[in-house]
Amino acid sequence: xxxxxxxxxxxxxxxxxxxxxxxxxxxxxxxxxxxxxxxxxxxxxxxxxxxxxxxxxxxxxxxxxxxxxxxxxxxxxxxxxxxxxxxxxxxxxxxxxxxxxxxxxxxxxxxxxxxxxxxxxxxxxxxxxxxxxxxxxxxxxxxxxxxxxxxxxxxxxxxxxxxxxxxxxxxxxxxxxxxxxxxxxxxxxxxxxxxxxxxxxxxxxxxxxxxxxxxxxxxxxxxxxxxxxxxxxxxxxxxxxxxxxxx
Numbered sequence: 001x002x003x004x005x006x007x008x009x010x011x012x013x014x015x016x017x018x019x020x021x022x023x024x025x026x027x028x029x030x031x032x033x034x035x036x037x038x039x040x041x042x043x044x045x046x047x048x049x050x051x052x053x054x055x056x057x058x059x060x061x062x063x064x065x066x067x068x069x070x071x072x073x074x075x076x077x078x079x080x081x082x083x084x085x086x087x088x089x090x091x092x093x094x095x096x097x098x099x100x101x102x103x104x105x106x107x108x109x110x111x112x113x114x115x116x117x118x119x120x121x122x123x124x125x126x127x128x129x130x131x132x133x134x135x136x137x138x139x140x141x142x143x144x145x146x147x148x149x150x151x152x153x154x155x156x157x158x159x160x161x162x163x164x165x166x167x168x169x170x171x172x173x174x175x176x177x178x179x180x181x182x183x184x185x186x187x188x189x190x191x192x193x194x195x196x197x198x199x200x201x202x203x204x205x206x207x208x209x210x211x212x213x214x215x216x217x218x219x220x221x222x223x224x225x226x227x228x229x230x231x232x233x234x235x236x237x238x239x240x241x242x243x244x245x246x247x
Contacts, residue, residue, distance in 0.1 A: 038086065043077075046060065048242060049242050051078050051121075061077055062096070076122070108122070112236045123137055126157075134160070141205055159207065170183055191220060193218075195215055195217050198212050
């Protein structure tokens with residue numbers, strides 16, 4: 001998928017020619033939404049937090065253009081006091097807006113604390129499978145919205161996975177500066193679970209592996225969820241600065 005990143009001042013919001021140069025010049029259809037059009041499109045609930053790192057609250061939301069090509073139908077937008085940033089996202093499923101609710105995919109999940117200094121990133125669910133969903137994290141780096149990736153990972157493939165079924169659960173746990181991918185697989189009896197954990201920290205635009213561990217947990221499904229509440233739940237509860245009300 002061709003990606004288009006836009007950073008313009010509010011004074012240039014109405015400059016449609018900029019969109020054609022920035023997006024069309026890279027092979028993206030001129031009918032892809034831009035920051036200028038995003039402010040007039042249906043949008044997700046707005047989250048507020050300091051994404052740009054200037055100690056002032058920014059506004060973060062997704063905008064949906066049902067007439068745009070599928071590869072750029074949704075626009076992730078960050079507006080600051082002086083300019084705006086955006087990143088185009090694909091939407092190949094049903095429209096993410098149903099009534100007044102945004103259901104995705106893609107879906108804005110949360111603003112997450114990337115480190116203990118308070119730097120924030122944006123958690124976005126980028127695709128849903130039969131029972132799981134992939135979620136990725138973006139941050140502002142040198143004036144652009146860029147993905148924070150795991151080794152060998154991809155932005156649209158989902159950096160982390162959450163959800164699952166009763167016998168096979170995935171989850172994303174976190175504290176400020178530390179992210180953990182959890183996986184739990186049940187035995188035939190449903191009383192023994194193999195737990196796999198991979199812990200990462202953030203450095204720039206990368207999740208750096210810190211540790212991996214596999215062990216056995218004995219107990220039923222309810223006991224498992226009490227011990228590991230992130231399994232099967234929406235991601236980033238332990239490090240969220242703001243969360244979206246989805247659905």
